[in-house]
Each structure stands twice: as C-alpha cells, then as structure tokens.
Amino acid sequence: MSVLVYTENWDGKFKKLSLELVSYASSLAKMVGGSVTALSIGKVEQDELSALGAYGATNVLSVDDAPGGLDNQLYTSIITAAMEMTGSKVLVLAHNNTGKAIAPRLSVRLKAGLATGVTALPESVDPLVVPKKVFSGKAFAKVKILTDSAILTLAQNSFELTETGGSASIEAFDPGVDVAGVRTSIRDVQKQEGKLLLSDAEVVISGGRGMKSTDNWGPIEELAEVLGGATACSRPVSDEGWRPHEEHTGQTGKIIAPNLYMAFGISGAIQHLAGVSSSKCIVAVNTDKDAPIFEAADYGIVGDALKVLPELVTEIKAAKAQ
Amino acid sequence: MRILVCISNVPDTTTKVKFSNDNTAFDDSGVQWIINPWDELALTRTMELKEDASNPVSNVTVVTVGPAGAEPTLRKALAIGADDAIRVDAESGDAHFVAAQLASVVNDGEYDMIFCGIESSDYNGSAVGGMLSEMLDIPSVSAVSSLRIENGEAVITRDIDGGKEEVSVPTPFVGVVQKGIAKEPRIAAMRGIMMARKKPLQVVPAIEAEPLIHYQEYVMPEPKAPCKMIEADQVKELVNLLQNEAKVL
Numbered sequence A: 001m002s003v004l005v006y007t008e009n010w011d012g013k014f015k016k017l018s019l020e021l022v023s024y025a026s027s028l029a030k031m032v033g034g035s036v037t038a039l040s041i042g043k044v045e046q047d048e049l050s051a052l053g054a055y056g057a058t059n060v061l062s063v064d065d066a067p068g069g070l071d072n073q074l075y076t077s078i079i080t081a082a083m084e085m086t087g088s089k090v091l092v093l094a095h096n097n098t099g100k101a102i103a104p105r106l107s108v109r110l111k112a113g114l115a116t117g118v119t120a121l122p123e124s125v126d127p128l129v130v131p132k133k134v135f136s137g138k139a140f141a142k143v144k145i146l147t148d149s150a151i152l153t154l155a156q157n158s159f160e161l162t163e164t165g166g167s168a169s170i171e172a173f174d175p176g177v178d179v180a181g182v183r184t185s186i187r188d189v190q191k192q193e194g195k196l197l198l199s200d201a202e203v204v205i206s207g208g209r210g211m212k213s214t215d216n217w218g219p220i221e222e223l224a225e226v227l228g229g230a231t232a233c234s235r236p237v238s239d240e241g242w243r244p245h246e247e248h249t250g251q252t253g254k255i256i257a258p259n260l261y262m263a264f265g266i267s268g269a270i271q272h273l274a275g276v277s278s279s280k281c282i283v284a285v286n287t288d289k290d291a292p293i294f295e296a297a298d299y300g301i302v303g304d305a306l307k308v309l310p311e312l313v314t315e316i317k318a319a320k321a322q
Numbered sequence B: 001m002r003i004l005v006c007i008s009n010v011p012d013t014t015t016k017v018k019f020s021n022d023n024t025a026f027d028d029s030g031v032q033w034i035i036n037p038w039d040e041l042a043l044t045r046t047m048e049l050k051e052d053a054s055n056p057v058s059n060v061t062v063v064t065v066g067p068a069g070a071e072p073t074l075r076k077a078l079a080i081g082a083d084d085a086i087r088v089d090a091e092s093g094d095a096h097f098v099a100a101q102l103a104s105v106v107n108d109g110e111y112d113m114i115f116c117g118i119e120s121s122d123y124n125g126s127a128v129g130g131m132l133s134e135m136l137d138i139p140s141v142s143a144v145s146s147l148r149i150e151n152g153e154a155v156i157t158r159d160i161d162g163g164k165e166e167v168s169v170p171t172p173f174v175g176v177v178q179k180g181i182a183k184e185p186r187i188a189a190m191r192g193i194m195m196a197r198k199k200p201l202q203v204v205p206a207i208e209a210e211p212l213i214h215y216q217e218y219v220m221p222e223p224k225a226p227c228k229m230i231e232a233d234q235v236k237e238l239v240n241l242l243q244n245e246a247k248v249l
C-alpha cells in the first residue's frame, strides 16, 4: 500500500515542514507495508527534489509547470491524478493553510476519511486509527478511518525528522488537468520576505499586556534576534495595535509549537494557551505568582518582565559567547 | 445576493473538557453553548456587507446541523441580524455528514456566498467548508481575512503560508474565514433579541449521508510536571537551566 505525501515548496525550496511530512509518511509506509511517493508542484531544482530521498521518499513526482497561485479545485485535481497514478491509499499533507484548503476537497473527491491535525503515527493500521488534538489542545481524540483510503494532515512540529539516507528517483508528472476551469484569480501576492515566520520558528519570544506599551518591545525583539527566533504576542496586544496581527497566538490566532516559548507579561488565559501549549519548553515571567501561565510553564519567574528581560538578554549573550 | 453563514454550535471556549461513557463521548453537562468564534466573525462581516447600501446583499440566512438544543445559538445569530435560520435536525456527526447536509440546504436555496469558519473550536476539524465546496463543485477560498464585494465578485485577502494574497472569485463560492474578517464580534442588542423571536427558523429533516470517520475515544493530555520557579534575581540560573537541563538554547 503506497503512501503519497504532498511536499509544498516555497520559491523552489522545501522547508523543515516538508521534510517532517516525508519522515512521517516514511514511518507510516513501514507500518502499512509500502513505499512513499512525494508529490511536488511548482518549479523545484533536481537536487532539492532528490533531497527528499534522504527522509524516505523512494519516488518524487514533479509537476513543474503548475500555475503560480493556489487554486483549491486545480490542486485537488492534480493530487487526485497523482493518487490514482500511484495507486496510493494514504495521502499525507501539512495541517497548514494549504493542507486545510485542499485536504477536505480531496476527502470528498477520493471518498477518503480525513483526519486533520494528526499528532503521531497511527496506533493501528487495520482499521487505521490516528491521534489528533481536539478542543484546541485540551484533549486528544483517536480517530478511526472508516474508508479504504485515508487522508491525514499532520500538525506542525509533531514529528521528528528522520534521515533514512535513501535516494529518490525523480519523474516529471503531467496530471493532465485543465487550467481553463480555474475561477479564482490572483490579483496580488505579498510575501513576508526575509523575516523568520512565526510558524517556522524554533524559539518564540512573546509579550502580553503586562509589557505595558509598544515602546517596551525592544528587549523582546533583541532576545528573539539573539536566539534566532521570532516574536509573538497575546490577542489584546495585537488588538491594541502594539504589535502586528500576524504575531497574535492562541485559539483565534496562530497555533505554534516551537522548542522554546517565552511569555512575558502574559496571564495565560485558556484561549492563549490553546495556541502555545504544545511548545516543548515554556518559560513565563509574570508579576502575579497565581497567574495561570505558571500552570502551563516549565520554568517561571515571579517578577517584573521589564526588569528581567534586559538581564536575560545580557545573560544569554554571555552564555552564547562561551 | 443571498448569503448563507454556516454556524457550528460549540462549547464556550473556557469550558473544562470532560468525557463520559468510558471516554467515548464528550460530557456536555453544564456546558454553555456559543456560536463558534470564526462563524461569529463571518456573521459580523456579513452584517457589515448588508448594511452598506452599495452592496447588493438582499438576504442573510444562518444554518446549523444539530439537535433542538442548538436553537438558542441560532436565535443568537438572528438577534445579531440574520434574516432567517435553518436547522437541519440531526446529531451533528462527522464533517462529511455535516457537509452533505449543508450541501443539500444550499441546493434548495440558491446562495451566492457561503461562509464557514476555519475550524470548529471543539473538534478542530477545518474540514466542513472545503468538503461543502467540493460537494457543490464550486470554488473555495480558504483562510479569508478580509472580503469586499466589487462588480458582483468577491475580492478577498487570504493567508498563504508565508504571506498574503488578494484574490477575486465569482459567485457562488465558499469562503472559509478566519480572524481579521471582522474586528470584534457583534453582540446582540435588546432590540435584536426581541426581533429574533419573530424571525423564521425552519427545521428540515436530515438527508442520508455516510460518515467517513469515527471519533473512537478521547484522552486527556498527560499532567504536566509542576513549573520550576526561579527567583527574579537569579536570571543567570534560568539561562543555565534552559541551556543544560531543558537543552533548548
């Protein structure tokens, strides 16, 4: 039973996310007894494509003359064609904007049960049962797929990269779909150039209303820079306009799972935690010893963030210099 | 233009989650039900579009697939300003079942714009909107963070991974909305609540539809180890712990 994985590229490059997906698909293929084919859409160099082999893909299908923008219907047709051509029964995609947009359409098109935001390998393969987060991280559910074919979207940062050291053969793939039917037209694209994306960051430094004013963000930015991380904030902070909306994390904002999440002056409301509680390590600095953030944190300081932050920057710089 | 807003009836976001029957069902005793936050924002934006006379919006319908217990949530949506409501009488089931019910409602009603939220805050599916659009064979635009009407088309900002795009799409289509689509959700005023009582709420029977997945069991996350507290004047110690114990620096 072969597994197809859709590996998205950004301007011709794969990110860690794509490699996580291939790693996951490769472990899954071992469980179901099959091989992994990766599907790439858009212009990607051969070297980059064959690098997917190192994470367990044996075959890469490359559709390189795909249209610039993501049209959900068109992508659904391309991926369906690849599923059919490879005879795959399982499809793996990322639980990101792209995956959320096309996986449900594919579920209907392929009559394949869809589990979204999957957090680990299946606990059984016949029937296929996979764990996913529900209630915004307050619980997990075991989802049983009732159909022959399955589609899984994998939650970001939930699977370790595993290098298998293999190599992949690359095949140009013509899905034979008609672009004339595309009805969404793209007027303008604004990429977040040069900036580390919050969802890609391994370290996230975040501030809440306890930071008092937009003028106090200097040390947060500095700390993020020293650690090669990104900055984030609580919802009221972006509502106030102290920080841009893209930085708002939580149930209604971005859901992230970095290695390290540092929260300064954030109370830890349940809706905030819904976006950050999967972080591997959480550090909280808050003046209120009873703030709920300390229940979610691994390390805490009861104190004034405005005082602790500059000291932390100094100490971390010193530690890094050693 | 006729707009349909799909409303998922969900537990209040502060609900303490519990399960019953050997962890195979959500225990809804004592739960407060609300309009799913993204659906509430979609409805808010829809009302703004309708109130702006330059837009040709004639009617706003809200729909939910759920048992009679979901009706107060629909009434709330009517109080916010929807013109009429439909409840498909069924336990909500998996996303495929729900989407099939909604597709049947759309086929009966001729809607130009159909809005869903990016996810339900209970099962975090992110599935119904996309499935619905595929069943109807119409375009879908996902992660919509702003929307306006221009020459009978929708002009939409959507998030892509690593940026934003402006797209335009002719009707009919499904818009899957997220934060940004409206600033603050609208709260029903007293007058709206009074008027909502008289607005039509139609109950329709469910159609046959297959579920594709089954939620077999629920598990609570492992309890976390207690937070290690460090004195405010021991910042160096924190750095040491992050470096050598947690190994995250």
Ligand SMILES: Cc1cc2nc3c(=O)[nH]c(=O)nc-3n(C[C@H](O)[C@H](O)[C@H](O)COP(=O)(O)OP(=O)(O)OC[C@H]3O[C@@H](n4cnc5c(N)ncnc54)[C@H](O)[C@@H]3O)c2cc1C
Pocket: A207, A208, A209, A210, A211, A233, A234, A235, A236, A237, A248, A249, A250, A251, A252, A253, A264, A265, A266, A267, A268, A269, A270, A271, A272, A275, A285, A286, A287, A288, A291, A303, A304, A305, A306, B013, B037
């Ligand atoms: C449906 C819904 C969805 C929501 N979605 C989100 C979401 O996605 N994300 C989100 O963040 N919120 C969300 N919220 C809002 C959430 O409930 C909280 O109101 C919000 O997270 C609080 O932000 P905060 O911690 O920055 O501010 P506050 O709650 O005001 O907390 C400020 C904290 O700073 C501390 N403090 C004050 N001064 C200092 C100092 N000098 N040094 C250190 N600490 C200090 C205080 O002790 C306090 O704990 C949502 C709410 C609802 C109802």
Ligand SMILES: Nc1ncnc2c1ncn2[C@@H]1O[C@H](COP(=O)(O)O)[C@@H](O)[C@H]1O
Pocket: B005, B006, B007, B008, B009, B036, B038, B039, B063, B064, B065, B066, B092, B095, B098, B115, B116, B117, B118, B119, B120, B121, B123, B124, B125, B126, B127, B128, B129
């Ligand atoms: N039972 C339901 N009735 C009506 N609309 C629903 C229902 N469930 C989900 N939806 C819609 O689909 C969106 C995504 O839900 P989900 O796929 O369950 O995460 C929600 O924001 C609603 O707009």
